[in-house]
Amino acid sequence: MGFSAVGLSGFGGVLPFARRMLVEERRWMSPEEFNAQLGLCQFLPGPNVVNLAVIVGKRYQGLAGAIVAPVGLLAGPVAVVLLLALLYDAYGSLPLVQSMLRGIAAVGAGLLFAMAWRMGMAIKDKLAFLPFTVMVVAAIAWLRWPMLWVMLSGLALSGGLAFWRLGRR
Amino acid sequence: MSAILELFLEFTLLSFVAFGGATALLPEMHRVVVDNHHWLDDATFTHLYAIAQAAPGPNVLVVTLIGWQVAGLAGALAATLAMCLPMSIAIYLLIDHWESFSGRRWQRAVQIGVAPLAVGLIFSGATLIGQSAGLGWVAWGLVAATVLANLRTKLHPLWFIGLGAIAGLLGLV
Numbered sequence: 001m002g003f004s005a006v007g008l009s010g011f012g013g014v015l016p017f018a019r020r021m022l023v024e025e026r027r028w029m030s031p032e033e034f035n036a037q038l039g040l041c042q043f044l045p046g047p048n049v050v051n052l053a054v055i056v057g058k059r060y061q062g063l064a065g066a067i068v069a070p071v072g073l074l075a076g077p078v079a080v081v082l083l084l085a086l087l088y089d090a091y092g093s094l095p096l097v098q099s100m101l102r103g104i105a106a107v108g109a110g111l112l113f114a115m116a117w118r119m120g121m122a123i124k125d126k127l128a129f130l131p132f133t134v135m136v137v138a139a140i141a142w143l144r145w146p147m148l149w150v151m152l153s154g155l156a157l158s159g160g161l162a163f164w165r166l167g168r169r
Numbered sequence: 170m171s172a173i174l175e176l177f178l179e180f181t182l183l184s185f186v187a188f189g190g191a192t193a194l195l196p197e198m199h200r201v202v203v204d205n206h207h208w209l210d211d212a213t214f215t216h217l218y219a220i221a222q223a224a225p226g227p228n229v230l231v232v233t234l235i236g237w238q239v240a241g242l243a244g245a246l247a248a249t250l251a252m253c254l255p256m257s258i259a260i261y262l263l264i265d266h267w268e269s270f271s272g273r274r275w276q277r278a279v280q281i282g283v284a285p286l287a288v289g290l291i292f293s294g295a296t297l298i299g300q301s302a303g304l305g306w307v308a309w310g311l312v313a314a315t316v317l318a319n320l321r322t323k324l325h326p327l328w329f330i331g332l333g334a335i336a337g338l339l340g341l342v
Contacts, residue, residue, distance in 0.1 A: 008308070009215060037251070039280070044188075044260065044262070045184065045185050045230035046184050046185075046187050046255075046257070047184075047227060047228070047256075048230065050227065050253045050257060051256065054257045054260050054264075055260060058261055062170065062232050062255045063261075064241040066257070067281070070253060070257060073255065074230075074249070076225075077230055078230065078233055078249060080225060080226065081221065081224050081230045081233050081267055082237065082245060083221050084224055084234075084239070085234055085237040085245070088217075088234075091243075092216060094265075097212075099210055099338060099340055099342070100211075100338050101216045101219040101337065102219075102302050102303075103329050103333040103336040103338065104219035104337065105218060105299075105301075105302040106299070106309075106333055106337075106342050107222075107311065107315050107329045107332065107333030107334075107336075108219055108222040108330070108333070109295045109296075109304075109312050110295075110311065110313070110314070110315025110319065111222075111319055111329060112292075113292065113315075114316045115192070115291055116288050116292040117316070118320070119287065119288045119291065122284075123285055124281075129285040130285055131285075132282075132289065133286070133289040133292065136285075136289025136290060136292075137293050137296075140197075140293040141196065141292070146197070146200070147186055147196065148186050151186055151188060151286060151290075153287060154286045154289075155279070155282055157282075158282035158283070159279050159281070159283070160278075160287055161283070162279075163275060163278035167274065
């Protein structure tokens with residue numbers, strides 16, 4: 001049951017750490033296996049790392065592993081975050097803390113933009129598929145439509161296009 | 170309905186549309202938590218996001234913080250469980266079937282089709298965090314600088330977060 005320890009070493013940073021631990025340190029998966037499983041987790045809904053923990057846990061230890069792995073992954077970070085929540089309750093209203101958090105949020109927004117950019121550039125056939133990205137941004141960020149309907153109709157359109165193109169080749 | 174039950178139900182629903190992970194959910198979380206339920210205001214939402222960014226652990230923990238603000242410890246646990254548990258169970262039950270489909274045309278189509286949508290969601294989340302924080306021109310400059318630096322260098326994100334905190338403390342943003 002080395003799994004809770006594994007979960008805890010994933011603490012401190014997410015996917016890159018999980019990869020290092022699973023593939024490089026413990027050699028529980030080959031890099032190809034890791035990519036395949038991660039790809040699956042990334043397009044299934046739900047938190048990616050948690051999904052990954054469930055899948056890996058199940059594969060090696062059955063039900064017990066599938067429970068222990070995500071719990072181990074989350075327990076430490078949840079405790080830290082709750083501690084921060086207490087601090088925020090105590091000091092969050094101080095102007096200095098507020099401006100510090102605003103600075104972090106600005107940088108955080110920048111990191112998100114960069115991540116979106118990287119993911120966008122990794123898409124094959126950008127010309128065909130990036131218009132769907134623009135549609136999602138318009139619907140969600142500008143029109144503030146509910147995400148469920150945007151995603152369902154978007155997936156019908158963009159998945160439909162992908163299906164058609166796969167059939168043509 | 171008690172706030173905790175409502176939290177649990179809302180985040181369970183959210184977990185099933187979290188294509189692209191918790192980060193992609195930011196706009197929808199904002200809509201549910203700030204616009205629909207008025208559990209938090211814009212500024213608090215942004216602060217919680219910032220705290221989750223600065224803290225170790227998976228991104229999904231912003232949910233724990235939101236739960237905490239709405240209903241204390243029980244709220245934090247309810248929101249976190251709601252976000253992680255239903256999808257984990259679904260995956261546990263379905264993974265073997267799913268793997269037997271791998272390589273099918275429709276499965277690959279879904280996989281290809283969902284990627285551009287996830288990019289759009291994360292882009293929207295970034296826009297929304299910037300708007301909710303009420304950033305001025307200097308701050309948007311910091312956002313742009315972060316994007317460029319992050320794309321051009323391999324610096325660990327924590328460096329950016331630290332610099333952002335300092336810029337905030339100095340009253341630059």
